[in-house]
Amino acid sequence: MEKILILLLVALSVAYAAPGPRGIIINLENGELCMNSAQCKSNCCQHSSALGLARCTSMASENSECSVKTLYGIYYKCPCERGLTCEGDKTIVGSITNTNFGICHDAGRSKQ
Amino acid sequence: MLIFWTITLFLLGAAKGKEVCYEDLGCFSDTEPWGGTAIRPLKILPWSPEKIGTRFLLYTNENPNNFQILLLSDPSTIEASNFQMDRKTRFIIHGFIDKGDESWVTDMCKKLFEVEEVNCICVDWKKGSQATYTQAANNVRVVGAQVAQMLDILLTEYSYPPSKVHLIGHSLGAHVAGEAGSKTPGLSRITGLDPVEASFESTPEEVRLDPSDADFVDVIHTDAAPLIPFLGFGTNQQMGHLDFFPNGGESMPGCKKNALSQIVDLDGIWAGTRDFVACNHLRSYKYYLESILNPDGFAAYPCTSYKSFESDKCFPCPDQGCPQMGHYADKFAGRTSEEQQKFFLNTGEASNFARWRYGVSITLSGRTATGQIKVALFGNKGNTHQYSIFRGILKPGSTHSYEFDAKLDVGTIEKVKFLWNNNVINPTLPKVGATKITVQKGEEKTVYNFCSEDTVREDTLLTLTPC
Numbered sequence: 001m002e003k004i005l006i007l008l009l010v011a012l013s014v015a016y017a018a019p020g021p022r023g024i025i026i027n028l029e030n031g032e033l034c035m036n037s038a039q040c041k042s043n044c045c046q047h048s049s050a051l052g053l054a055r056c057t058s059m060a061s062e063n064s065e066c067s068v069k070t071l072y073g074i075y076y077k078c079p080c081e082r083g084l085t086c087e088g089d090k091t092i093v094g095s096i097t098n099t100n101f102g103i104c105h106d107a108g109r110s111k112q
Numbered sequence: 113m114l115i116f117w118t119i120t121l122f123l124l125g126a127a128k129g130k131e132v133c134y135e136d137l138g139c140f141s142d143t144e145p146w147g148g149t150a151i152r153p154l155k156i157l158p159w160s161p162e163k164i165g166t167r168f169l170l171y172t173n174e175n176p177n178n179f180q181i182l183l184l185s186d187p188s189t190i191e192a193s194n195f196q197m198d199r200k201t202r203f204i205i206h207g208f209i210d211k212g213d214e215s216w217v218t219d220m221c222k223k224l225f226e227v228e229e230v231n232c233i234c235v236d237w238k239k240g241s242q243a244t245y246t247q248a249a250n251n252v253r254v255v256g257a258q259v260a261q262m263l264d265i266l267l268t269e270y271s272y273p274p275s276k277v278h279l280i281g282h283s284l285g286a287h288v289a290g291e292a293g294s295k296t297p298g299l300s301r302i303t304g305l306d307p308v309e310a311s312f313e314s315t316p317e318e319v320r321l322d323p324s325d326a327d328f329v330d331v332i333h334t335d336a337a338p339l340i341p342f343l344g345f346g347t348n349q350q351m352g353h354l355d356f357f358p359n360g361g362e363s364m365p366g367c368k369k370n371a372l373s374q375i376v377d378l379d380g381i382w383a384g385t386r387d388f389v390a391c392n393h394l395r396s397y398k399y400y401l402e403s404i405l406n407p408d409g410f411a412a413y414p415c416t417s418y419k420s421f422e423s424d425k426c427f428p429c430p431d432q433g434c435p436q437m438g439h440y441a442d443k444f445a446g447r448t449s450e451e452q453q454k455f456f457l458n459t460g461e462a463s464n465f466a467r468w469r470y471g472v473s474i475t476l477s478g479r480t481a482t483g484q485i486k487v488a489l490f491g492n493k494g495n496t497h498q499y500s501i502f503r504g505i506l507k508p509g510s511t512h513s514y515e516f517d518a519k520l521d522v523g524t525i526e527k528v529k530f531l532w533n534n535n536v537i538n539p540t541l542p543k544v545g546a547t548k549i550t551v552q553k554g555e556e557k558t559v560y561n562f563c564s565e566d567t568v569r570e571d572t573l574l575t576l577t578p579c
Contacts, residue, residue, distance in 0.1 A: 028370075028373075029366075029368065029369060029461075030366070030461055030462070031366050031369055031373060031461060031462055032369045032370060032373040033372060033373045033376065053376060055373070058497060059497075061488065061495065061496065061497040061498065062488065062490075062495055062529075063494075063495060081488075081497065081498050082486070082498065082531055082533055082571050083498075083529075083531045083571050083572055083573040084573070106529070106573050106575075107572070107573070108568075108572050108573055
């Protein structure tokens with residue numbers, strides 16, 4: 001009880017001391033809770049399961065697992081960074097369940 | 113006359129001060145420098161060992177999940193335990209409102225068992241630490257004396273030398289380690305994880321953690337902003353032979369999330385609540401935990417200030433190399449320097465905090481355009497994300513330099529990919545290229561050069577190969 005009280009008091013002090021929160025809706029930093037990728041500075045809102053909490057995360061780098069961009073705006077695996085394409089599964093069921101995963105590849109790699 | 117004598121007696125009483133003595137531990141007074149000073153105005157005596165209830169919980173490679181209790185009053189508990197005389201011993205000492213069987217303490221033992229065979233003793237003084245802050249700060253002296261007593265028993269009863277002992281203390285625990293170290297000649301190492309500021313900063317060395325407390329003292333500062341008005345719990349004062357200031361030591365990346373995102377933590381609500389209250393302060397032990405399994409992921413650069421470090425003035429490492437923050441700090445060749453040294457590095461914002469620093473220099477070609485340029489490194493161990501190097505007017509022939517902290521060590525760099533973009537529609541479809549990109553890893557002298565004669569359109573990757 002004493003411990004909880006102390007924690008509560010410290011928490012309140014911290015809350016007062018903290019500079020005004022930047023909000024919980026837009027311009028979210030990596031690690032903050034989100035519901036749509038448009039909210040995130042990184043442009044990707046990711047969750048690990050359909051009912052799990054989603055957080056802002058970095059886009060996928062080359063040779064990493066990825067998803068194609070969808071209208072859902074929330075992903076199990078993030079889309080690729082600029083200049084890369086996500087190549088892999090393309091199924092109707094996958095596009096409905098948002099599970100068309102692939103690997104990020106350099107779109108112009110054939111030029112090498 | 114009566115008033116005169118009353119005042120005189122009062123002053124005499126005030127000047128006298130109080131003292132309390134505990135068997136085997138010595139005497140503790142509440143006079144200067146322990147009390148009645150500007151930094152420690154209250155005169156408070158530490159509690160008795162029985163009231164503090166200090167426990168020494170032993171974990172070893174043989175019993176990583178269940179502790180054995182070592183008693184100061186009964187040295188045979190050491191003999192009967194799994195304590196191994198031929199191994200090193202690391203004590204982990206928690207801080208204010210914490211406990212010896214908190215998950216981070218036991219996790220640290222488990223991580224240590226993955227890399228070495230060691231005696232891991234968690235010092236549990238939760239009753240003494242869950243009190244008013246000033247009382248807890250004074251209880252530090254008794255707990256420190258008890259740790260010193262344990263080391264003395266090991267030395268006299270079992271010939272176990274202090275040179276095989278490492279004390280790791282977080283918050284108030286760092287000053288417990290300092291107190292124990294000052295009473296134990298020949299102690300090998302103390303690691304202070306964000307030593308607490310209130311009641312200790314700017315006090316004499318006998319009160320706080322300082323370099324004379326052990327042969328080697330390293331300190332990690334993660335919450336060094338002033339207590340008022342920023343509620344920075346840790347100290348900004350250098351207290352070790354090596355002082356590390358990750359991300360400048362005041363504000364850790366990933367600690368500025370909005371309240372909801374902070375409390376609803378990946379590790380659960382309890383860990384999230386702790387993070388909400390003291391995220392910066394708790395990072396110190398998280399960095400240490402991760403450094404155990406990342407021998408080369410926390411290279412720190414000697415620098416006069418974080419501002420200089422961020423301005424790329426302290427790159428690459430000097431000839432004597434860079435120390436690794438955390439578990440492997442004692443491998444640094446320069447640790448014997450007489451001067452106290454300051455080191456800076458950047459970390460990640462969430463688990464997998466380790467970062468590897470690369471310096472990049474780009475010479476542009478092609479058309480003049482506005483936008484930003486990004487680079488990704490490819491090596492024999494993997495490739496990085498794209499990092500933004502420059503934003504503004506892209507002029508052919510101009511050179512831009514930048515340092516970034518990658519999430520992995522790519523190893524020997526084999527190629528570099530360049531990309532540029534802006535958010536403007538370009539009807540003329542301009543092309544920009546990079547004639548040369550120079551890359552250097554922070555810990556090496558080797559400079560890698562990559563060249564290309566091509567130019568690319570916006571959002572297309574250009575691959576540069578070794579010149």
